[in-house]
Amino acid sequence: MQGWLSRDTGRSGVIGRNWWVPWLWMSPALALVAVFLVWPVIDTVRRSFFDGDSSSFVGFENYQFIIDNPQPISADTHTALLNNLLWLVVFPAVTVVIGLLIAVLAGRVRYESVAKSAIFIPMAISFVAAAVIWRFMYELDPDQGTVNAVLARLGGDPVPWLQDRGGPQTWFTSIGPETWTAPFQINNFSLITVGVWMWTGFAVVILSAGLKGISTEVLEAARVDGANEWQVFRRVILPIMMPTIVVIAATLIIQALKNFDLIFVLTGGRFGTDIVATLFYKQAFEVRDFGVGAALAVVLLAFVVPVMVLTIRRFQAQEEAR
Secondary structure, three states: HHHHHHHHHHHHHHHHHOOOHHHHHHHHHHHHHHHHHHHHHHHHHOOOOOOOOOOOOOOOOOHHHHHHOOOOOOHHHHHHHHHHHHHHHHHHHHHHHHHHHHHHHHHOOOOOOHHHHHHHHHHHHHHHHHHHHHHHHHHOOOOOOOOHHHHHHOOOOOOOOOOOOOOOOOOHHHOOOOOOOOOOOHHHHHHHHHHHHHHHHHHHHHHHHHHHHHOOOHHHHHOOOOOOHHHHHHHHHHHHHHHHHHHHHHHHHHHHHHHHHHHHOOOOOOOOOHHHHOOOOOOOHHHOOOOOOOHHHHHHHHHHHHHHHHHHHHHHHHHOOO
């Protein structure tokens, strides 16, 4: 036993003296990150300052293209940015609220595990498969589309959910330039509904785990003091769950920013449903304008990085609090 311990101590001493040993073991992973993550980011930033075929330096012209929006028919950058903002506001908020509501209610029934499993099923489906499913769901023909079949049964008229650009005007139109379009369209909300349907299960599972960690003694003490169920939820459960809610919201915000599959399969960005990710794909790989495409990718990266930094810092703060 003493010999084995001495050998182990000796090995630890070698690692302690040779600081490069841990880096040696991490070098394959670091090389992969450098080749497939760091270098593409650097090259994309570089390309954003060049023209469409990356042959001539144009400075900030590609970013000026995004701001000026000179081609609103083929590449409406303003609509894409506003649609992204709509996704950022509506998608995380609705998903968290529905997920929290289901998590609280599911914890009060005997078939809790069955209910949560049924809600989590969409997360097991690929985004492309989910988009294909909902493309049939939104079909205009009531004999094929489930949503319009329900509307027809209720006496309503079929609605082109993915093509209809109608909808209430929004204050974005009045405060922005005249060329900016209103993002509050029926088809945008139809797309967001698909995202909420897919990610609610994720929110339910994480929030349910957080609810299980709340001491029953704390809840019972609040009820003994005369608090009703709403007051218990608002004054006790919600403050305790807030760190978990913030982490889930940050995850959903990142998903909203990098969302591509659903929109590309359901509408292809047509009918005013483009977001930055789909417009980047069109400009880079369909129009073959790699300069504007790279600039859009950099803008998307600029949106994602602060959210990731804040999320990482919150994780670090939670670990230090423990």
